[in-house]
Amino acid sequence: MIETLLQLLLNGAASGGVYALVALGYTLVFSVLGVINFAQGALFSVGGYLTFLLMGGKIGVNGALPGWGLPGGLPFWLALLVAAAGSGLVGLLVERVAFAPLRRRNAEPLLALITSLGAGVVVVNLLQLLMGAEGYAFPHGTDALGGLPGALMIAGARIRTIQLLLLLTSAGAVLALSLWLERSKGGRALRAVAEDATTAQLLGINSEAMVRLAFFLSGALAGLGGGLIGVSVSLPGPYFGIGYGLKGLAVLVLGGLGSVPGAIAGGLLMGLAEALVPSAASGWRDALAFAILFAVLLLRPSGLLGRRTVEKV
Amino acid sequence: MIDNGLLVQMLMGALLGLSVYLPLAAGQLSLATPAFYAVGGTLAALLSTRWSALGATANGGFPVPSLLLEMALGGVLAGLLALLVGRLVLRLQGIYLAIATIALVEIVRVAILNLPFTGGAVGIFAIPQPFDTAAGYLLPALALLALAGWLCQRLELMPLGRAMAAIRHDELAASCMGLDTTQVKLTAFVLSAMLAGSTGALAAHFLNTWNARQGSFDTSITTLAFVVLGGSRTWLGPVVGGLLLTALPELLRPVGDVRLVLFGLVILLGPVLAPQGLVTPALLERLGGWSLRSGASRKTENAQP
Numbered sequence: 001m002i003e004t005l006l007q008l009l010l011n012g013a014a015s016g017g018v019y020a021l022v023a024l025g026y027t028l029v030f031s032v033l034g035v036i037n038f039a040q041g042a043l044f045s046v047g048g049y050l051t052f053l054l055m056g057g058k059i060g061v062n063g064a065l066p067g068w069g070l071p072g073g074l075p076f077w078l079a080l081l082v083a084a085a086g087s088g089l090v091g092l093l094v095e096r097v098a099f100a101p102l103r104r105r106n107a108e109p110l111l112a113l114i115t116s117l118g119a120g121v122v123v124v125n126l127l128q129l130l131m132g133a134e135g136y137a138f139p140h141g142t143d144a145l146g147g148l149p150g151a152l153m154i155a156g157a158r159i160r161t162i163q164l165l166l167l168l169t170s171a172g173a174v175l176a177l178s179l180w181l182e183r184s185k186g187g188r189a190l191r192a193v194a195e196d197a198t199t200a201q202l203l204g205i206n207s208e209a210m211v212r213l214a215f216f217l218s219g220a221l222a223g224l225g226g227g228l229i230g231v232s233v234s235l236p237g238p239y240f241g242i243g244y245g246l247k248g249l250a251v252l253v254l255g256g257l258g259s260v261p262g263a264i265a266g267g268l269l270m271g272l273a274e275a276l277v278p279s280a281a282s283g284w285r286d287a288l289a290f291a292i293l294f295a296v297l298l299l300r301p302s303g304l305l306g307r308r309t310v311e312k313v
Numbered sequence: 314m315i316d317n318g319l320l321v322q323m324l325m326g327a328l329l330g331l332s333v334y335l336p337l338a339a340g341q342l343s344l345a346t347p348a349f350y351a352v353g354g355t356l357a358a359l360l361s362t363r364w365s366a367l368g369a370t371a372n373g374g375f376p377v378p379s380l381l382l383e384m385a386l387g388g389v390l391a392g393l394l395a396l397l398v399g400r401l402v403l404r405l406q407g408i409y410l411a412i413a414t415i416a417l418v419e420i421v422r423v424a425i426l427n428l429p430f431t432g433g434a435v436g437i438f439a440i441p442q443p444f445d446t447a448a449g450y451l452l453p454a455l456a457l458l459a460l461a462g463w464l465c466q467r468l469e470l471m472p473l474g475r476a477m478a479a480i481r482h483d484e485l486a487a488s489c490m491g492l493d494t495t496q497v498k499l500t501a502f503v504l505s506a507m508l509a510g511s512t513g514a515l516a517a518h519f520l521n522t523w524n525a526r527q528g529s530f531d532t533s534i535t536t537l538a539f540v541v542l543g544g545s546r547t548w549l550g551p552v553v554g555g556l557l558l559t560a561l562p563e564l565l566r567p568v569g570d571v572r573l574v575l576f577g578l579v580i581l582l583g584p585v586l587a588p589q590g591l592v593t594p595a596l597l598e599r600l601g602g603w604s605l606r607s608g609a610s611r612k613t614e615n616a617q618p
Binding site for chain 1: 342401404405408409413415417420423424427530537538541570573574576577578581582583584588
């Protein structure tokens with residue numbers, strides 16, 4: 001009984017960690033620009049597929065280049081990092097195409113929502129052209145985890161190693177990012193731009209560069225999440241990231257828009273809540289995140305840890 | 314290249330575009346249209362396959378009056394749901410409202426997928442056909458569109474439409490002027506839901522099968538794109554956007570797999586190239602001086618050169 005509970009909680013925390021990664025990605029962009037990057041889910045997919053290719057995976061029969069794959073194959077960790085960086089670069093591209101032109105002409109923020117959705121549609125469908133719509137399992141299964149055993153026994157419970165790695169990696173990424181934001185010069189500059197772009201610019205901070213940095217980091221976080229989920233479950237098709245993108249949105253609101261600790265707490269909470277849904281009602285699990293989101297929006301629109309903002313009066 | 318089936322789909326696209334437009338005309342970005350569309354469609358699919366009093370025949374036929382009844386019921390049910398949900402979500406603003414309505418769409422989708430009587434992932438199939446050919450659906454779709462268009466046109470002259478425009482312009486100022494902004498927003502939201510619900514009921518018969526995938530986040534994106542591309546300043550914008558963008562993937566079929574990429578590019582580049590959308594009031598003025606604004610407002614404009 002205790003073992004099952006431990007398993008459940010660890011599973012919940014592991015997927016919660018990934019939700020937190022996605023939500024943090026939204027948070028970075030939202031705090032700097034005040035807009036939501038709806039291409040986040042697509043970048044999640046990109047991360048998953050890049051990790052797959054970098055680890056030596058071959059394109060399936062429905063892809064553009066059947067049987068083609070990158071020569072060699074990187075170890076899991078390296079592939080994950082390179083894939084995250086790659087998703088970050090795609091994130092930069094999304095900023096160039098979907099956000100920068102609108103920012104230059106001070107267009108309605110609503111439009112950025114549409115253009116980023118459009119960018120997401122393009123990215124996901126390009127991915128589908130390249131890789132085909134079929135699902136992929138990772139090349140060497142979980143053996144690729146540097147010789148670690150597939151499962152560990154902790155306190156009598158059988159725990160999949162990948163779940164533990166998932167939790168540790170996302171915790172590590174979240175911690176590193178929070179420290180960087182809090183302590184480093186670059187992190188301070190980013191927060192200064194988030195607080196007030198004009199003043200930051202006057203203080204000599206290149207706010208455009210900071211916006212680009214936020215998009216890169218946000219894309220990298222999504223890519224990291226995609227790679228982790230890909231290895232731990234599989235890649236069910238190029239659209240798989242969209243669902244995580246939507247869940248991340250729910251987490252974002254749960255924690256409070258623009259709040260970093262909120263995104264982390266919200267992610268964990270959401271993951272745990274989903275894990276505790278009894279398997280008889282597993283079909284409803286996907287609605288839980290949104291039901292919680294709905295409840296939060298109605299009871300406490302500023303989120304669990306968000307600041308209450310006062311509108312102009 | 315455009316056959317009757319595609320034409321019906323285009324008309325339904327225009328109807329869904331108008332459904333997104335109505336709350337937007339009151340300044341509220343709601344992405345809930347697919348949820349109400351799904352509710353209307355599911356109701357029609359259930360009624361026509363389960364309730365023999367509607368007169369479905371053994372060979373899959375269906376009386377037209379029953380179809381109209383279903384469209385009305387679909388609209389009413391969606392409207393009631395909107396009344397219930399709207400009271401809660403319309404307190405939210407901007408991006409929060411958008412996200413709450415996405416959540417509604419997902420909840421409705423998962424509910425339709427998991428409820429014991431909606432057929433699960435397969436959905437409800439063999440929905441009886443009131444018409445022998447796709448062309449038959451043209452008339453009800455056109456009639457509904459004409460009704461919706463007439464309503465939107467009338468709104469520009471009615472106090473409700475003016476109140477919506479005032480809220481869109483500046484909600485705070487509008488409420489300070491003594492407008493019951495909640496009531497106005499709620500009315501727009503309910504009208505939008507009714508339109509989507511009726512369209513869903515028609516679509517269920519037209520498509521012959523109905524499942525949870527009909528109202529998903531994807532549909533939120535496409536219907537929003539109708540409005541953004543067509544333009545949200547006049548009701549003709551979403552109609553044109555809906556007609557064009559529904560036809561586009563079909564017209565792009567010759568280019569094969571690239572068509573969805575091109576569709577994404579249109580959504581991506583449209584707002585950059587034409588921030589106001591394709592149909593703007595200025596364009597309508599130029600097109601033979603047909604202004605959608607009322608004669609009265611034009612008169613006041615002339616009076617103050």
